[in-house]
Amino acid sequence: MVLIAHIMGSLYGLLAVVFGAFGAHALKKTLNEQQLKSFETGVKYQMYHAILLLVLGFNFNLETALERYMIYCFIIGVFLFSFSIYGLSISAAKGKKLRFLGPITPLGGLLLVIGWGLLFYSFIQNLV
Numbered sequence: 001m002v003l004i005a006h007i008m009g010s011l012y013g014l015l016a017v018v019f020g021a022f023g024a025h026a027l028k029k030t031l032n033e034q035q036l037k038s039f040e041t042g043v044k045y046q047m048y049h050a051i052l053l054l055v056l057g058f059n060f061n062l063e064t065a066l067e068r069y070m071i072y073c074f075i076i077g078v079f080l081f082s083f084s085i086y087g088l089s090i091s092a093a094k095g096k097k098l099r100f101l102g103p104i105t106p107l108g109g110l111l112l113v114i115g116w117g118l119l120f121y122s123f124i125q126n127l128v
Contacts, residue, residue: 001062001063001067001068001071002057002060002061002062003057004071004075005053005054005056005057005062005071006053006054006057006058008050008053008075009050009051009052009053009054009057010050010054011050012046012047012049012050012053012078013047013050013051013054015046016043016046016047016050017047019039019042019043019046019086020040020043020047023036023039023040023043027039027089027090027093030090030093031089031090031093032093035089035092035093036089038085038088038089039085039086039089039090041085042081042082042083042085042086042089043082045078045081045082045112046078046082049074049077049078049112050078052074053071053074053075056070056071056074056119060122066118066121066122066125067122069118070115070118070119070122071115073111073112073114073115073118074111074112074115076108076111077108077109077110077111077112077114077115078108078112079108080104080105080107080108080111081105081108081109081111081112082108084101084102084104084105084108085105087101088101088102088105
């Protein structure tokens with residue numbers, strides 16, 4: 001599980017840099033200001049959670065069910081949240097908004113919140 005956290009953290013980090021550059025240069029001419037801000041939000045959240053996955057992989061053994069669920073929530077949450085934002089932003093700019101992605105974004109956000117809640121719970125659990 002530690003290897004998965006490291007692989008996904010590094011992959012998400014790599015893609016966040018690529019997508020950030022793509023948004024700042026190629027999409028700047030295509031997206032309106034609101035769409036570009038949404039795209040940038042996806043990139044920021046992706047990078048934040050890429051770093052978090054790496055930190056968790058280095059600091060937890062990720063052997064308990066709680067820790068595994070936390071990692072899964074972050075990995076799946078980032079994918080659903082950020083990648084649905086990318087799809088919504090780009091498709092809207094092309095005039096063919098993929099509306100089915102709309103409900104996926106908050107689901108991804110919910111998984112990120114659950115992941116953070118599980119991390120908080122793991123800290124509280126270690127205090128007791």
